[in-house]
Amino acid sequence: MKYIDEYRDPVLAQKIVEELHRIQTRPWVIMEVCGGQTHSIVKHGIDYLLPKGVELVHGPGCPVCVTPLDMIDKAHAIARRPEVIFCSFGDMLRVPGSQDDLFTIRSQGGDVRVVYSPLDCLKIARDHPDKQVVFFAIGFETTTPANAMLVWQAHEAGLKNVSILTSHVLVPPALEAILQSPHNRVQGFLGPGHVCAVMGYSQYEPISARYRVPIVISGFEPIDILQGTLMVVRQLESGRAEVENQYSRVLNREGNRPAQDVVANVFEVSDRTWRGVGTIPGSGYRLRSEFAAYDAERVFDIHDINTLEPSNCISGEILRGIKKPHDCPAFATECNPQHPLGATMVSAEGACAAYYTYGRHLSMDRERLVTISTGGGA
Amino acid sequence: MCLAIPGKVLSEYVQGSMRMAKVKFGGIVREVCLEYVPEAQVGDFVLVHVGFAISRVDPEEAERTYQLLQEMDQLGELDEPEFGEIATHAAKGGGS
Amino acid sequence: MNSRDGIAVAESVDMSEKKQLEFGACPLPIFDHKHIVLGHGSGGKLTAELIEKIFLPAFTNPALDKLDDQAVFEVQESRLAFTTDSFVVTPIFFPGGDIGSLAVNGTVNDLAMSGARPLYLAAAFILEEGLPTAQLQRVVQSMRAAAAAAGVQLVTGDTKVVNRGKGDKMFITTTGIGVIEHAVNISADRARPGDKVIVSGYIGDHGMAIMSCRENLEFEGTIESDCAPLNGLVYAMLEAGPEHIHCLRDPTRGGVATTLNEIAARSRVGMRLTESSIPIRESVQGACAVLGLDPLYVANEGKLLAVVEAKAADAVLSRIRQHPLGAQADIIGEVVAEHPGMVLLKTGIGGTRVLDVMFGEQLPRIC
Numbered sequence: 001m002k003y004i005d006e007y008r009d010p011v012l013a014q015k016i017v018e019e020l021h022r023i024q025t026r027p028w029v030i031m032e033v034c035g036g037q038t039h040s041i042v043k044h045g046i047d048y049l050l051p052k053g054v055e056l057v058h059g060p061g062c063p064v065c066v067t068p069l070d071m072i073d074k075a076h077a078i079a080r081r082p083e084v085i086f087c088s089f090g091d092m093l094r095v096p097g098s099q100d101d102l103f104t105i106r107s108q109g110g111d112v113r114v115v116y117s118p119l120d121c122l123k124i125a126r127d128h129p130d131k132q133v134v135f136f137a138i139g140f141e142t143t144t145p146a147n148a149m150l151v152w153q154a155h156e157a158g159l160k161n162v163s164i165l166t167s168h169v170l171v172p173p174a175l176e177a178i179l180q181s182p183h184n185r186v187q188g189f190l191g192p193g194h195v196c197a198v199m200g201y202s203q204y205e206p207i208s209a210r211y212r213v214p215i216v217i218s219g220f221e222p223i224d225i226l227q228g229t230l231m232v233v234r235q236l237e238s239g240r241a242e243v244e245n246q247y248s249r250v251l252n253r254e255g256n257r258p259a260q261d262v263v264a265n266v267f268e269v270s271d272r273t274w275r276g277v278g279t280i281p282g283s284g285y286r287l288r289s290e291f292a293a294y295d296a297e298r299v300f301d302i303h304d305i306n307t308l309e310p311s312n313c314i315s316g317e318i319l320r321g322i323k324k325p326h327d328c329p330a331f332a333t334e335c336n337p338q339h340p341l342g343a344t345m346v347s348a349e350g351a352c353a354a355y356y357t358y359g360r361h362l363s364m365d366r367e368r369l370v371t372i373s374t375g376g377g378a
Numbered sequence: 379m380c381l382a383i384p385g386k387v388l389s390e391y392v393q394g395s396m397r398m399a400k401v402k403f404g405g406i407v408r409e410v411c412l413e414y415v416p417e418a419q420v421g422d423f424v425l426v427h428v429g430f431a432i433s434r435v436d437p438e439e440a441e442r443t444y445q446l447l448q449e450m451d452q453l454g455e456l457d458e459p460e461f462g463e464i465a466t467h468a469a470k471g472g473g474s
Numbered sequence: 475m476n477s478r479d480g481i482a483v484a485e486s487v488d489m490s491e492k493k494q495l496e497f498g499a500c501p502l503p504i505f506d507h508k509h510i511v512l513g514h515g516s517g518g519k520l521t522a523e524l525i526e527k528i529f530l531p532a533f534t535n536p537a538l539d540k541l542d543d544q545a546v547f548e549v550q551e552s553r554l555a556f557t558t559d560s561f562v563v564t565p566i567f568f569p570g571g572d573i574g575s576l577a578v579n580g581t582v583n584d585l586a587m588s589g590a591r592p593l594y595l596a597a598a599f600i601l602e603e604g605l606p607t608a609q610l611q612r613v614v615q616s617m618r619a620a621a622a623a624a625g626v627q628l629v630t631g632d633t634k635v636v637n638r639g640k641g642d643k644m645f646i647t648t649t650g651i652g653v654i655e656h657a658v659n660i661s662a663d664r665a666r667p668g669d670k671v672i673v674s675g676y677i678g679d680h681g682m683a684i685m686s687c688r689e690n691l692e693f694e695g696t697i698e699s700d701c702a703p704l705n706g707l708v709y710a711m712l713e714a715g716p717e718h719i720h721c722l723r724d725p726t727r728g729g730v731a732t733t734l735n736e737i738a739a740r741s742r743v744g745m746r747l748t749e750s751s752i753p754i755r756e757s758v759q760g761a762c763a764v765l766g767l768d769p770l771y772v773a774n775e776g777k778l779l780a781v782v783e784a785k786a787a788d789a790v791l792s793r794i795r796q797h798p799l800g801a802q803a804d805i806i807g808e809v810v811a812e813h814p815g816m817v818l819l820k821t822g823i824g825g826t827r828v829l830d831v832m833f834g835e836q837l838p839r840i841c
Contacts, residue, residue: 001404001760003384003423003435006444010824015450035841036380043768045825061380062841089428090766090837094513103511116691116765116838117429119411142380143840145414146430149396156395194380197425197433220380222823227447249440250425250433259414259432381766381840404760406686406695426764428840 003249007221008044016226017049020233027053028236029185030229031178033171034140034192035062036220044222054233057185060174060274061192063138064091067167068273070307072097075165076105077302078134085111085128087121088136098307118150118164125154125162134296137164142194144168144285145259148266151287151294163296166286169272171195172203173283177274179211188232190225191217193247200255204243212241219247266291382427384435385410387420401426515562517727517773518832541740542662543584543723546654553654555590557581560647566613569683570698573646574613576775578620578628579703580726581650586705587722587778589660589712590652592624597648598632602641613644624703626650656716664720665741667811670787672780674707674794675802676700677730678758681772681836691765691838695757702776707797711780714793718786724778729771731829733779734817738809745817747807747829766839770819771832781809 032038038058041047047056060066076097079086086102093102093114106112111131115121118135125133137147147164154162171192178184191204196217204215214235218228228246235242245251263285272284287295385401390412392398401410401424410424415431418424424431513520530539537545544557559580566573577597585592597617601610621628679700686693704724711719721741725733730752738745754769762769776799782790787805794800817829 001384001756001763002386003440004763008822010822012447013823016447019450034380039841043827044821044823045819045827046823048826049824064841089840091839091841093837103513104507104509107509107511114691114837117411119429139840140380142382142427142432145432146411146428149411149413149430153394153396192380194382194425194427194432197382220382222821222825223447248443249436256414256432258416262414383763385764400694402760403764405755405757406693406697406760406764408693408764 004221007219007223009223012223013049013226016223016230017051020054020226020230021051023230023237024051024053024233025237027055028187028233029055029057030188030190030232031057031059031186032190032218032225033059033061033175034190034195034220035064036194037061037190037192037218037225040220040222040225046222046225049226050229054229056229059178059189060277061140061171063140063143063167063169064095066169066174066274066277067092067095067138068275069098070305071165071167071273073099073305073307074297074302075136076100076102077305078165078296078300079105079110079112080108081132081300082109083130083132085113085124085131085133086136087113087115087124087133089116089138090114092136092138118146119153121150121162122153122157122159125159129161131161132299133162134300135162135164136167138167140169140171140192140195141199141263142192142197144263144267145198145256148263151266151291152262154294155291160293163294163299164287165296166267166284167272168267168285169274170269170283170285172207173280174274175204175207175215177277177280177283179207179213186213188214188236189216190228190232191215191243193217193219193224193251196245196247196255197251198256198259200251200253201243201245202253208241208243214241214244216244216246217251219250380427382425382432384423384425387412387418387422387424389420399424399431401431515727516832516836518732521727522831540661540663542588544588544590546588546590546661553590555585555588555652555654556650557584558647558649559584560645562642562645563684564642565684565687566609566643568687568699569696570679571683571701571775572613572616573644574615574617575620575701576699577646577648578617578624578626579701579775581648582620582624582626582703582705583724583775583778585650585652586703586708587660587724588652588654589656589658589708589716589719589722590654591709592626592650592652592703592705594629595621595626595648595650596630596632597628597646599634600641600645600647601633601635602643603635603638605643610644613646620703624705656712658712658716658719660719660722662721662723662737662740663742665737665743665745665781665809666720666783667743667809668784669720669781669809670784670805671734671745671747671807671809672782672787672791672794672803673725673730673752673806674704674778674780674800675776676753676755676758677725677774677777678754678762678769678772680775681729682758682761682767682769684773685765685767686761693761693764695761697755697757697761700774700776702799704776704778704799707778707794707799710793710797711790714789715786718783718790719780720783721781722778725774727773728832729769729773730779731768731770731817732832734807735815735829735831737779737781738817739815741809742814744810744813744815745807746810747817747819749819749822751804751806753802753804766841767836770829771836784808 102112121133121135201217208215214232216228216231218224231244267285268288269282270284270286271279271281273279292298385403388400388402390399397412399410399412400407410426411430415424415434418434423435425433514524537547544555546555561573561577563573582592683697683699721737723733794803819827819829821827
């Protein structure tokens with residue numbers, strides 16, 4: 001596939017890795033912000049290629065993991081209602097609330113449907129005028145334009161049986177929260193390539209300047225991540241702290257104006273609670289009051305939520321890269337300390353299952369896996 | 379948050395009030411909303427996330443940057459670290 | 475508190491004390507289910523749990539405990555293979571097949587994976603009230619053709635009808651019996667270090683053909699199910715020397731990754747695969763890329779995985795490639811003594827990835 005295969009070229013990857021080895025003189029801690037980047041790192045085994053001194057730490061870039069528990073409970077309460085068709089991206093189906101997940105709600109009779117695009121909800125709403133279609137609108141800035149278009153189109157068409165449960169989160173405030181923490185270890189960032197395809201990267205310039213951290217906006221294919229890492233390390237080694245654009249084939253500083261405009265028409269910035277972290281001001285979106293009729297939280301009266309937040313959760317520290325999953329008390333026996341996934345991999349491929357099985361891999365240390373990846377094997 | 383794949387625009391049409399396209403990804407074709415990439419033409423590659431094109435892939439920029447990468451070991455233009463800045467950085471950044 | 479990498483580490487908590495894990499932002503999937511969920515049928519971890527916790531304890535016996543896809547036993551000096559499978563696929567008609575051809579080939583293949591010659595099938599139908607009779611006719615004709623192609627006879631059956639809304643159009647259960655004619659010893663626990671792992675062709679076709687029909691996930695393209703009977707192919711392989719073939723499995727639910735994990739676990743060996751050797755169609759790659767799925771976990775219905783003694787691997791591969799169903803076959807990895815139970819993948823980029831068992835149902839993702 002064009003623009004994918006060439007960014008998986010092992011010879012080019014090896015060149016970049018050699019260059020990294022050549023220039024790196026001290027250990028560095030780099031965070032990749034986006035869950036999709038984390039996924040790519042795990043899927044392609046990229047971290048086993050990096051020099052030992054370059055440590056990739058996984059960031060809070062998975063909207064699934066940062067959606068607060070009470071929001072998930074609200075989603076479940078709505079999904080249980082007999083008059084509701086609850087639509088969601090696949091990612092959210094397996095996330096547990098205080099009691100159940102959307103799968104169990106489906107097993108109990110709830111009409112829960114997986115959609116690929118928010119626009120699918122329009123068709124479902126038209127086909128079922130007697131039902132209330134509710135869409136679980138999660139995502140970072142990459143997904144907001146799509147979710148905004150759903151509301152916009154519903155509004156234009158005068159559809160009365162569609163609403164969204166909004167749980168949008170924004171990246172720049174999250175980065176600041178990470179950098180403000182006194183325990184922060186992160187020295188450089190791989191910035192979120194697809195978020196910036198929509199928003200541009202001007203928002204990251206003041207952050208880079210204020211905290212003196214390199215931020216290289218990177219793509220998702222292995223070559224993108226390796227090159228982005230190289231660009232961060234080059235900056236770190238030379239004491240620079242700038243925003244650079246590795247993903248220039250897809251984005252520029254201004255981003256996508258038409259998308260930003262529709263988002264601004266439909267949403268406004270608001271405070272948001274991040275699971276395990278707390279409320280970060282100005283870190284989310286909510287529907288503007290003109291679109292109140294499409295706000296599921298206002299359409300549905302949900303008061304009987306009993307959210308049980310556990311007391312021993314260290315997820316916030318995991319999300320901020322301060323601790324690794326193996327520090328999480330429940331995972332001390334399960335997660336591989338050399339290969340932490342962070343709180344980012346509740347994905348339908350069973351990558352979350354990887355959480356459980358990494359305990360098996362504690363005996364497989366990094367040295368041996370590096371040997372396998374560079375030398376022997378089939 | 380960010381699963382977006384590049385695909386080739388095969389055809390365009392209007393559905394309701396939205397500009398749509400048939401986009402080819404490897405061997406399959408999917409319907410995609412083009413409202414956010416009005417400049418996309420048939421034959422262009424667009425980056426698609428949840429059924430929406432969010433950006434156009436710039437073929438010249440892709441070619442240029444890929445070439446640079448491939449020539450990397452011939453460039454030899456790396457910044458040599460300046461020790462003054464490194465000292466500052468280390469004092470600020472390394473460890474908690 | 476002890477220290478690792480300079481970071482304070484919380485003390486480990488004895489896992490046995492924590493039964494219901496209620497969490498913060500490592501949102502762990504639920505393990506302790508009071509109701510059956512769809513994931514229990516996906517062939518991954520949840521299914522395994524169900525088998526382990528409910529079925530095995532009730533029925534345990536030597537044949538069952540091997541947990542192969544078929545049971546092999548002796549009856550008066552004949553070695554027989556015996557298997558059953560239920561088919562609940564939706565939609566019942568899909569590109570490249572239907573629930574009927576699937577029901578015949580699925581059971582034929584389970585028998586073939588023991589090295590048996592499949593002989594007879596029984597079929598039980600559960601039909602939903604309101605199903606158009608023409609659809610039943612179409613499925614039955616498809617089964618007739620599939621049985622003829624596989625060389626088996628459908629010799630007995632049953633039909634039930636359930637109320638509208640209780641049966642998702644049609645469910646079919648097929649049970650099959652076959653006879654083992656070669657001196658084979660094929661079982662999931664027979665993989666040995668040094669063995670090679672062979673796949674008989676393109677992976678992911680069936681699962682993505684089904685996915686292409688699912689509501690809201692449709693795409694246009696030419697992905698067809700690979701649904702086919704594998705007994706002819708297996709017999710061709712056995713001619714290269716039955717004793718060299720240690721394991722045979724068709725990677726259905728859970729895909730290649732799950733199936734190889736099962737073999738690795740049962741044989742107590744490790745495996746190392748090479749991503750660049752694994753044959754995948756461009757259309758399947760495209761569909762998986764768009765939906766965020768991994769072809770290694772997508773179901774196949776006309777492919778087999780073989781674990782073969784190293785010295786015979788090239789000969790076996792050659793036999794497979796000569797067969798119409800095996801043209802794209804390749805050696806994709808090897809069995810090792812290290813990291814028993816773990817399957818590692820050397821990725822295209824040169825990295826290493828641990829390939830785990832699938833957890834529940836594979837779903838499209840945006841993240």
